[in-house]
Amino acid sequence: MPFIPHTASDEQEMLGAIGVPNIDALFDEIPKNLRAATLSEVPAGISEMALQRLMNQRARLDEVALSFLGAGAYEHHIPAAVWDLVGRGEFMTAYTPYQAEASQGTLQLIYEFQTMMTRLTAMDVANASVYDGATALAEAMLMAVRANKSNKSNRVVVAGNLNPNYHAVCHTIVKNQGLILDVLAHDPATGCLPGAVEAALEGAAALVISYPNFFGGLDDVDYLTDSAASAGALVIGVVNPTALALIKPPGEWGTRGADIAVGEGQPLGIPLASGGPYLGFMCCRQQFVRQMPGRIIGRTVDQTGKPGYTLTLQAREQHIRRGKATSNICTNQGLLVTAATIYMSLLGNEGLRQVALTAHSGTNALTNLACQIDGVTARFSGPVFHERVLSLPVDASLVVEKMAAHGVLPGLALGDWVTGMDDCLLVNVTETKTAADIACFARLLAEVIEEVKATC
Amino acid sequence: MPFIPHTASDEQEMLGAIGVPNIDALFDEIPKNLRAATLSEVPAGISEMALQRLMNQRARLDEVALSFLGAGAYEHHIPAAVWDLVGRGEFMTAYTPYQAEASQGTLQLIYEFQTMMTRLTAMDVANASVYDGATALAEAMLMAVRANKSNKSNRVVVAGNLNPNYHAVCHTIVKNQGLILDVLAHDPATGCLPGAVEAALEGAAALVISYPNFFGGLDDVDYLTDSAASAGALVIGVVNPTALALIKPPGEWGTRGADIAVGEGQPLGIPLASGGPYLGFMCCRQQFVRQMPGRIIGRTVDQTGKPGYTLTLQAREQHIRRGKATSNICTNQGLLVTAATIYMSLLGNEGLRQVALTAHSGTNALTNLACQIDGVTARFSGPVFHERVLSLPVDASLVVEKMAAHGVLPGLALGDWVTGMDDCLLVNVTETKTAADIACFARLLAEVIEEVKATC
């Protein structure tokens, strides 16, 4: 019992006070025939020392020397201060701030987070996070259908160049409430949405735009937003927060901006960590705030007029409204919000801009170098943000396999993800990649392509 | 200027307030000809990201798979909680607790440390640390010569089986004050001090005993302590704190116990880290407390009678007594005291005992296995604590070199350390070594011995 503090005499005293002979007696209301068999799969306990050794060995198996994998999760430098602060017991081992007076630390921090997110996205309000980028989008779809007063549609038009996993998650979540997801196919030549979307948008409750899109490309968000507005559809922007340091924030798309902006907060100081915990962020226009799911922190005052922070608009939430809540979400991603807030504070405007710019330059550099390899071309030609599809002269999944065996993850082979893209590799470059890394990538890619060619 | 918060306008306002045109003007009292040339060796600044990468690469160069090196610094499991707590800014970024009211955290913790150390050693009082084990011994020698009122001797008799580096450090430090260090040679057959020491101790101010000794062996501390007492010499015990969970504490040596106990605190939750920072601990009889160097914390009360902690007996220290202080020590090893205190709290009596017992069993297991190799024998036969000298059929330094190339550090080759021990390897086993590790050691040792034999 590694973490149970009871001594034998504690136990005796407590049993005496309760008036039972032993602990087992406390379970006397449980029908005898239900009492559990002993656990057979759980091994005997080990010490922290043995655990550490085991986990070190396992973690070592997963190390790679260099990775250009992106596709929704990005390797960024995380300032050392971030997790030193996040790991403080006061942040890490607190519960959801239900007792506001005893949780001003977390509450103020979330208020700061909300502020930062509204500014980065140029939206009015933000919530305190949902699970991840994909579930943020699913919630945004449900929210848009509820919020769109101009039509009673339950049809959501989804950009075909959205991350396929986002689409899959949304499908799982929203189908049960009868929403229909219509895919607006992207132009296979550009990777971007087509130049005429009016017809597709007719009668839709909302349009989902991914900016950048799954291929790293940048759609014409102004046109798309304005078209949606004319069609009476709300616009949901799925955005990368790092990208927003460089490209147009959703609040400034078209004439009136997007209505809801969501995305994956992972790039903001959160380690890749096998896919989570991350955080999904959600921002919207002020007018939709009561339709937004998740926790929202408001600034108020205490009895003496001193400013303080508290959970607000709780009437949207399941613990108050139960079946009528905007969502069933309860626990969200608080600690990751803490990380993102500290990350954004440390980077500041210029710091985040440099991250984005460096990533951008590196991506261009990698594209140039890779395209010098015989048979390698950029699949789409428009501008991108920190991710680019390379078309290879051989099957991309074979290239990934062989480069991975050298400890280099060259990106994502798109064959399993997008039909007709077996030769495509989605490559990501962040600020963590030096010119030498990029050169190493290109050298190994060239080698491996030759190797694959030779064996086919 | 990574950590300077000044904006251009801050700077202007501040210069304006001071009344100087620029920062350079603030240095106008410095003779012009002294103004520094630009730095030529310090390279341009790099980002934290670049630093992290560089340091990861370098640290990787120093990794080994398995190590049996001890000889004064020991690989122990450090509970994760220890450095999570030690790394809290409140402990890590505070100064020496000069303002007691604003430092009760550190002060109470040191008081707890002093308590733990007095109990572990069975001595009356402890200080708040000196630099490391070797300097603790040097300070103890100076202290003993000051404290020994029964004779005016400046001669200290030092066990020949003391860690040679301790001897070297003491020599460096105490020779300037005219102390004479006489070596009491150990018996080459047993590695322990001889059975008759009366003559050697005559007229000496103090006797230094190492328990365990450099070879891991256990001297007859009762006899030695009583002999010193009869000779009017004080007894300084150099002890390993982990060992004290199993073997006799200095306060219980002989009839009246040792007078001063010192040692290296590194085994108590402090990483190997290339040799430091560690902590030297010092304990003594109550009657000598005013001769003890270093900081000492006392419990007292505040104006309302509430208990509190404060630096005390400061009249021993350099900041009060200057040239008449007991030592020049000022900054000591506060953060490591924090680690050791938390470590000892987490382990408790039974936990520390298990560490010691496991290490002991492992050492015996390793000895048995190694001695099955042709030509390998235990150099000394008496009982040891977690360290043992193996005599090899070939030069030990060659064995170390070859095993190290396989990523296994088999221990310390004693040739450079003790004359006549070129074939000797000092091997340490702590609780971190499993039976499989020990088997791996033995297997590789056998192989390497064969290899060396073949090439000689």
Place this chain on the structure above:
Amino acid sequence: MLIYEHSRPGRMARAQYVAAQGISSELADDLGAHLRSSALGLPEVSELEVVRHYTNLSSKNFAIDKQFYPLGSCTMKYNPRGAHAAASIPGFLKRHPLAPAANSQGYLACAYELQNYLKDVTGMQAVSLTPMAGAQGEFAGVAMIRAYHQKRGDHDRVEILVPEAAHGTNPATAVMCGFVVREIPVTKEGDVDLDALKAVVGPRTAGLMMTNPSTCGVFERQIQEIAETVHEAGGLLYYDGANLNAILGKVRPGDMGFDVLHMNLHKTFATPHGGGGPGSGPVGVGARLAPFLPTPTVGMAEDGTYRWLDHKDIPDTIGRLSTFMGNAGILLRAYAYARLLGAEGMNRVGEYATLNANYLAKSLEQAGYTLAYPARRATHEFIVTLASEAKHQHVTAMDFAKRLLDYGYHAPTTYFPLLVPECLLIEPTETESKAEIDGFVAAMTQIRQEAMTEPALVTTAPHSLPVKRLDDVKAARDLDLAYKVTA
């Protein structure tokens, strides 16, 4: 002070300027019209300011690492630092979720074994680790119930039954899954009203969601009869695993007759709550629902290596619930916790959680407090009702809760479950010592005294925290959800 109030134009934490070596971060002119022209609006502060600001902010939180935190239904127990360290090893932190399986055997091994442990402790046949919190686990579970009935063509089953004491996520989840919720009353003794249940159960019943021990802090004694009733009517039984801590190693939901459940690893498996997450809510299912498990899960290939199972392997899956594979880092912590405890340790969790709760309940009863279910055994938690104090001294459960903060204890859960008036739901957990519990009882005794003699002291509490009682009405009325910079 907000971080923004430390901000000065042009200030920067320069060490975080990250231009990579050899890469010139020149202007991104190729982005043309996509370029952002407006300010980012982040604070501009120094590194020391950030560290100092958030260090100081953190000190305004209560936390398990600082005090007793007996929040009922939340299982605020010690979060082992060793588990945190294990999940923070660079190889794990840097693993990209889409890394090939060949480069991921370390993580996959942990996930695979954790699936097996969870099957074992719950008595279920199969587990998916992907749900990212309890509520998402519920969603997965109820969506599977829906998929099951649909697969069988059983389209009339549109109702989910929920006892009135249920957590809010239960009805909210049922609605998210497209069901109609029917609440079942609870008896005075805290049991489900079996007659009421029998009256509503029928061909429209898709399933029943409940937890056992219930949120009333008592064990549902008629669980077998309830299970039979629902099953006979063609419905399935959902187990809300938030209360698993109470019965770990003692009873298994699978043995009680449940078809599907979620676990809150952030409760029972001691992963930190993080001030509101992250959590992890794996689902376990019996044989009937196994074909519908959310993807991905982890399987073992014939050569003993681990691999991801997706819709190709589980064609009837309800689908994917997260961008990648759930809150992997939390799963690693839970795995570590399971390894540290082992089978024997798991068995003791429920035992000592129950011992502590019963001891605390008894102590508070002796101190004059009214238990909501005095005739029942407490499980890992129990309810105190302050209806009488509210009526006679005009001191409410919320007042008691706020006053506790002054004594350095976090308040229990207030006003939940809704069916007990003026209630405190108290869960001490197994990692608290008798001395800590005695201290809490002493504070409660003192506060009860204050409520009698000096009620204003209690009704205006807290007095010693960074703020006094906050104006929630103003917060909701004069919405201030983001700082407006005074340019």
Place this chain on the structure above:
Amino acid sequence: MLIYEHSRPGRMARAQYVAAQGISSELADDLGAHLRSSALGLPEVSELEVVRHYTNLSSKNFAIDKQFYPLGSCTMKYNPRGAHAAASIPGFLKRHPLAPAANSQGYLACAYELQNYLKDVTGMQAVSLTPMAGAQGEFAGVAMIRAYHQKRGDHDRVEILVPEAAHGTNPATAVMCGFVVREIPVTKEGDVDLDALKAVVGPRTAGLMMTNPSTCGVFERQIQEIAETVHEAGGLLYYDGANLNAILGKVRPGDMGFDVLHMNLHKTFATPHGGGGPGSGPVGVGARLAPFLPTPTVGMAEDGTYRWLDHKDIPDTIGRLSTFMGNAGILLRAYAYARLLGAEGMNRVGEYATLNANYLAKSLEQAGYTLAYPARRATHEFIVTLASEAKHQHVTAMDFAKRLLDYGYHAPTTYFPLLVPECLLIEPTETESKAEIDGFVAAMTQIRQEAMTEPALVTTAPHSLPVKRLDDVKAARDLDLAYKVTA
């Protein structure tokens, strides 16, 4: 409450029971009479109790991470978390000090480069990193001076000269090295009294120890003349590097004529002070003392690999100062700091430290405080004297210091240097912002007001800390240095 007061016999943090796999930790019967029979006497507590106790204890400390800490002569500046992270990489933490050089090239490279940087910033010829704090650096330096004279057979040089403003470690060190100390007076303007110096300097002079800027917070303008005077008399000049932060990149001690110095990396190179250490006090020397450097140092072999240099390479070394090679972990942090700053960053340290000090000095003067050396430029620190306040309002420097704590600022250094009555030695450092300094000035202004109108408020301060003013006399009289358990 002490950790011992949480202790209960038999309680344990079970996850820390470490029997290694396959090793039975049977009784150590072979130890016979060596076996310990008495209790160890450590506390017996649970892991949560430990975490909670020390988390709560930590919150009773002031720290750079929490507040402005203008402790003069101590250089309490931001300790970069990035440097801490760099030194905490497992490969470094696990490196055994006696690991073969072939397995240590990572650490050795850092140490080698750091030696070079330190030579560069100080203008010295050679550096040894082994001293473990400033005082040990002083010891090494003065011991080298002694070795130098002895090597030359110059046995009469038994005196070390020390200005009266010197830090206590200076005379204490001289005595530890077997010298006699002679104090040199300081003029009203804060300079060394040159005539007095000339009067004592001579054939008995082994050396002069001083720091420049001096502990009076002013730059010694006659430094060249002082150096000449001492050198002409055959003595050597020792530079106490505690004040290097003031001149980093501006003047180099080597250029001023110093023969030997130590640096406090835990000050100038921003490694954390840890509540009383660890520090690191490398020594730098000119050509004359290079043969005497303490071992080990790091050299480069012909093949470009790094190796340790010991007494075989430096036969006249004063010897070894630590069991291994000094506070390596602190050296790594200092190395990281140097890399983060680079040459340009180093240059600015002295500049902004000086700007902040002069701005703060000017602001306090305007608030009515008396500067000890009003006619002088402040360097990185300066002195305020409260002699007049002590005389007229009976409010001492210590009272001002204690009252500052109530305002959330750590107090400056009090009563040092000894020659200025009722003084506060104030060092803001370069990492504090103007706003922070302005806040401090506002508090000081307020306290000054209080001292005039309500002196008791100040003389009984602090009022808002975990304890009120402590009884130091009782502490020294009724010595209580270890907790006596009530068995």
